[in-house]
Every structure is written in structure tokens, then in C-alpha cells.
Amino acid sequence: MSSDTTKGEDEATEQAPLPVLTEPAEGTPAVITRESELVDCAAAIAEGSGPVALDAERASGYRYGQSAYLVQVRREGSGTWLIDPVYLPDLEPLDRAIGTGEWILHAATQDLACLRDVGLTPRQIFDTELGARLLGIPRVGLAAVIEHYLGISLAKEHSAVDWSTRPLPEPWLRYAALDVEVLTEVRNLMGADLAIQGKSEWARQEFNALLTWRPAVREDPWRRTSGLHKIRQPRVLATVRELWWERDRIARDRDTAPGRVIPDAALVEIALADPSASGDLPRGHRSIQRSQRAWLDAVRRARSLSEDELPAATVKSDGPPPQRSWPNRDPIAAERLAATRAQLADFAEEHTIPVENVCSPDPLRRVVWTPPSEDTPEGFAASLASHGVRQWQQEIVAPMLAEAFAAHPDG
Template identity: 55%
Template sequence: MTDAQETAADTSLRTTGGAPPEDDGSSAAGAPIPLLEPREGIPPVVADDAALADVIARLAAGSGPLAVDAERASGYRYGQRAYLVQLRRQGAGTALIDPVACPDLSGLGEALSGVEWVLHAATQDLPCLREIGMVPERLFDTELAGRLAGFPRVGLGAMVESVLGYVLEKGHSAVDWSTRPLPEPWLRYAALDVELLVDLRDALEKELDRQGKLEWAREEFDAIATAPPPEPRKDPWRRTSGMHKVRRRRQLAVVREMWETRDRIAQRRDVSPGKVLSDTAIVEAALAVPAGTHVLATLNGFGHRMGRRQLEQWQAAVERAKALTESQLPQQGQSVAGPPPPRAWADKDPVAAARLSAARTAVTALAERLAMPQENLITPDTVRRICWEPPKAVDAESVAAALAGYGARPWQVAQVTPVLVDALSVPE
């Protein structure tokens, strides 16, 4: 694009609210430009097999990477399922698909196998996409690319503004996407989320290449694409907000019984668990272990708006916890493989504590030199594990092998091994 064409495009954007040309990956000069309308307008929502087949054929005939996004309703519905899928590819335009009406999108995934998918914060969307048959073979994560490139703010809106010079309207990010029909302003917002994703990808690829980090990013993207689905979380009730206040095993049992009761109700009603009963209320009940509904009703979260049947339901969960034998009560603290919490290291193993302190200092300094977050350079858990149980021979080969065994990518191993060898050699 010539300078004159780019100026004309920017002027058109300022006056019409349209989107930039497909190949415009450069940052707009001057003040950021509001992006108000998708360049081809808001596409109709695909909600039947015939329309889906047409969209699949159109996207398969397109060229270049595929921009992908998904909208969930986790604050309103049970689980993390997708309620709208947005796609865009050069030559095919934007498509909006209703995965409730079209729950099997495996045909789309097959038609686009081998195509690079561009997502922002891929690990957030991949689980719900996997549920409907969409699994990428290759991907580019624009959020992770921004982290590796050292951008201080890596949300999609912030990245589009700082890199491309356009402002995305983000007012509908937390709406109930299970609503049907979806209002037009929401659909406009959803379409704009993929409007510039490939442009952003192209600009970030150039920046990563300039910094010498492009191969590092590709290793990270490959690791995300090939990672197996996560294992179901053990004892998910332990993640109840405010659990740090619960000290006794009987109280832990109350949390567990009430959490599991809430989860069953939420799943049956298809609503977010927090809409059934708040975490605050569960913890309040656990701390009080109420003797009956008359006491339960006085606690925060169980006020006058709660009916008698609901109070009885929650009190029944409390009574089940009270009836457990000592051996049936949950243990205080979750059993986790690996080293103890770092705060306990000084008492349990002062030498390991010294190694950890030295390693943290060295890794932090290296991350600052490389201009990226420390956790993207190497996970804190990996640092803890290798400091707690270092290789018998503290040399580059042994430390590199240990890092690889903990899942570190080759670029991470190459960067971190030298500083960890020094840190693990701290005199006893």
C-alpha cells in the first residue's frame, strides 16, 4: 500500500467507522481510530447445516491464516461451553456460527486442517472449541506473542491499539452470550474481535523476528497446539474463594458438602454456580457450622430472600458434614506432589532455600534483560522443583535435562540453564 492509499484509508476510517484494508498491518499515525463496523458489515449468524456447509466451503477456499474467537457465558451458565464462534479469513470474510444450533463443527476443523489458526489467549478458548470439534494443528497466539515481545498490556484491545492504532469497543465482553437471539450490537462487537486479528498476528511476527524471538514463539505455539486436554481438577471444591479462613477439618467437610450440592443444582439448572449460592455464603456456613435453619438464615448469603426449602437444602448439606466420622473428614491442605510451599523451605532445608533465592534473583534478572514476564521465560513451579531436588551433578547437561523433563521448551532450556547452574552451585 502506498502512503497516499494508507492516508486515504485512514481518512475513510475516521469518517465512516469502517475497517482498514485486509493487508494493512501498520500502526495508524496520530490518535487511535475507533473501529466501529466490520468491513463487510455484520454477517448473518450461521444456525443450520446448509449455512454451515456454505461457510465451511467459503473459509476453505480462502487464503492465509484463520482468525478464531469464541464467546462463552461462564458468568451465567454452567460450564465453559461456547455460545458463539467467530471466524475470519482473507478472501472469505467473517463468519459467525451458533454452536448451540450447530454443535458439531468437526467438519470445519477438518476442512481447515493444516491452516494456521490465530487466537488471542488461546488456552482460554481451546477447551470450548475442542468440545465442538475444532482442534487446530497450528496456531499463533497474539496474547502470548505480545508477552514474549515485552508489551506491558496484552489484552486484545490494548494490543490492537498499541500495535495497529485502532480502538476496539469492549463493552460487551461480559454479557450473557447464551441469549437468543443475540442483539445486533453484540454481534457487531463479536465480528470486530476477529476483524484485525490476522493484521495483529502479522505485525507481531515482524516484531518477534526483529527481537530474535520468533523461533521461541513458534515453540510456545506448538506446545499449546499439541498439549493434551487438562486432567480434571482434583478436589475442585478447595478452590472456593475464602478457603484460607477455614481451618478445621469439620469445617472443610461443610465446604465440600455445600460446594458439591451447589454444583449439582447448577448443572441441573444450567446456571453459573455463583448464581445458586455464593462462595462467601459457603465459607460463612462452614465457619459457623449452624445448628439448624434458624441459625443458617442469620448468616451472610442466607437472608430473608431465601425460601424455607432452600434453607433446608443447605442445612442438610451441613448435617451431612456433621455426621461424618473423623476418618471421613477431608485433610487440611491438599496433598500435592512436589516441593513444599517456599515459605517452609528455610526450616525444612535451608540450603534449598538459598538455592531458590539465588535462582529467583537470577531468573528475574534474565527475564528483565530479555524484556518478557518471568513466568513466560520459565514457570515458577519448574524453578522450585529443580531447586528442591537439583541434579546430582550440577552442570549444564544435567540441568538442561532436568528442565526438559519438567516440560521446558528448548529455547527456555537454552536461556535458563546457565543462570540456574550458577544458582544451584550456591555453597552450602
């Protein structure tokens, strides 16, 4: 056989499409909507063995908030169950059935809050996305992780649909069931890899931290309005703020995503126009015309505010200054940070892990800018811990910081 032929066959093998996971092993289960069915589900899960794979589908971009509109659960010996939390908003029977059993989630922080809202609270977690990051797997989406471990493809064509739709179409339910179909198998293979790479303890600490994780509560959420960076006048900022809160009220009342009430760009346009009557409102947005009175009332409220009530153009951060200013403001701190980051990059490359998973940039900058009184590994470890850095990370990063400070002492 010629070398050219062999090469062609090798390329064909490499490019051959992966088999696609299209059907749950036991078929697509019916959706549970009655208490009696939930009791049966809980009993089946309690009789199963091993960890429990869970997932939730939300209606992000369609509904107000981040509520779960479908919960999927699967356990060895119990099969897959699909539960409708619209009809069953309290899944406490299922929570009791799982008990202290391990949850398997992919990208846990996306679903933990909405699962807690329906009465499900984890006691142990294994996050396959976070595990993939610790292992240095290049792509960490669920489909990519399944491909990596099982050599099969998982279709994701329904990931962005409106899960508040009722009844849910059968293809969507099939997709939802497949999301938990092979999570246990992936978890077991990933657990073995973590042990082989000496990262099991790292993963344990990261997973334990998820048990107390809560979504950050943003102060002044209106400051995330797209296009706000173009505005510096306090009065116009106040108008955007009033419009943002008015939109939020309307969205909550309609149970729809705020962006579907009116886009950010339209809020900014209204604020810049400073309208006094409906004829002054910007044209071209149907959403502006639909709620003219609400937008005009919001503008009037902003106009009536005193100077003391106007928002500042910028919000002072409680952290260090922007890193680009460090060489001028504190060149020694800049050198210490650069030296530590260089060591971190080498460590991350050697251990095949993203550097941000060894230590997030924010706590590192905070500790370098405002170091502990004792620039020892123990002192740095305590300071890192105060910013939420895990023990395994402290053990790696604290000696690096001590070395950087020793190499770049105060003048």
C-alpha cells in the same frame, strides 16, 4: 513559534483519542444456525487463503461450565462468519475446511477447550496474547495489542455479557465480529517483530505446546471456596464440602453458574451455623431460603461422616516447602534459587520479556529444591523438561542453574 506553544501542541497530539474500530469491513454477518449455512461457511473458508482467525464467546458467570455460545471465524478471501453452536454443536465441516491451516487466537487457553468441544481441533496456532508477552509489550489484552500495532481502539463494552441470550442483540454480534476483524494483520506484524527480536523459535515452541494443552483438572475443587482459609475444624470443612457439591449439582441441573445459585460466603455461613432445621439457617440470603432442604440435607450428610471420612485441614503439596522457609530449612538451596533468579531477572530485562515467560516459578523451585544427580547444564535441562519447561527455556535456564550450584556447593 514559542517553545510553550510547541509543547502544548505535542501534548495535544499525544492525548488525541485513537480512531475507534466500530464496524466490520463487510458489515455484521448474520448468525449461522442451519447445517446448510455451515456447509457454505466451510466451503468459503476452504477457498480462502492464509491463517484463520478464531474466537469464541462463553457465558462465564451466567451458565454452568465453559461452553461456547458463539464462534467467530475469519479468513482472507472468505470474510467473517458467526456460528451458533447451540444450534450447530458439531462444527466438524469447518474443522475439515481449515485442515492444517494456522489458527490465530488471542489468549488461546481461554477458548481452546470450548472450541474442541464443538469439534474444532488446531494443527497450528499463533497466539497473539502469548506473542505479545514474548515481545515484552506492556499490556497484552486484545484491545491493547490492536492499539499497539494498528493505532486504533477496539471497544470492549460487551465482553462480560450473557452470550447464552437468544436472539443475540446486533451490537453484541458487531462486537464479536470485530474481535477477529484485524487479528491476521496483527499476527503478521507481530510475527515480524518476533523475527527481528530473535524470538521466532521461542514463539514456535510456545505455540506448539498449546496444541496439547488441556485445562487442569482440580482435585478437591471445593477447597477454592472463598473464606475457607478461616476454617480449621475438619467437621466444618466437611460441611463446606458437602454444601459445595450440592450447589454444583443444583447449578448443573439449572444450567447456571454456581455463584448464581448461592455465593461462597453463604456456604461458609451455613457451615459455621451447623443448622438442624430451617429456622437455624442464616438469614439475609434469598438463595439460602430458596433451597433450604438441599442445604440442610448437605449439612446432615457432613454430620453423619466418620472421623476417617473428614477432610484434612490442609493438603500436603507435592512440591517444595514455601520459599519463605528455605533460609532456615536449606540455606544453600535458598542461595542457589536467589542466584538463579537474579540471572533470570537480568536476562528478562535485557531481552524485554517477563521473567515468568522465561521460566515459571514453580518448576524452577522444584528443580532447585530437588536437583538432578548431575548438576550440569544437561542434567538441569532434563530435569526442567520433566516439569514441562520448553527447550528454548531449558537452553537459557539450565546454564544459570549449573552456575548457581557451582557457586553455592553443598557444605
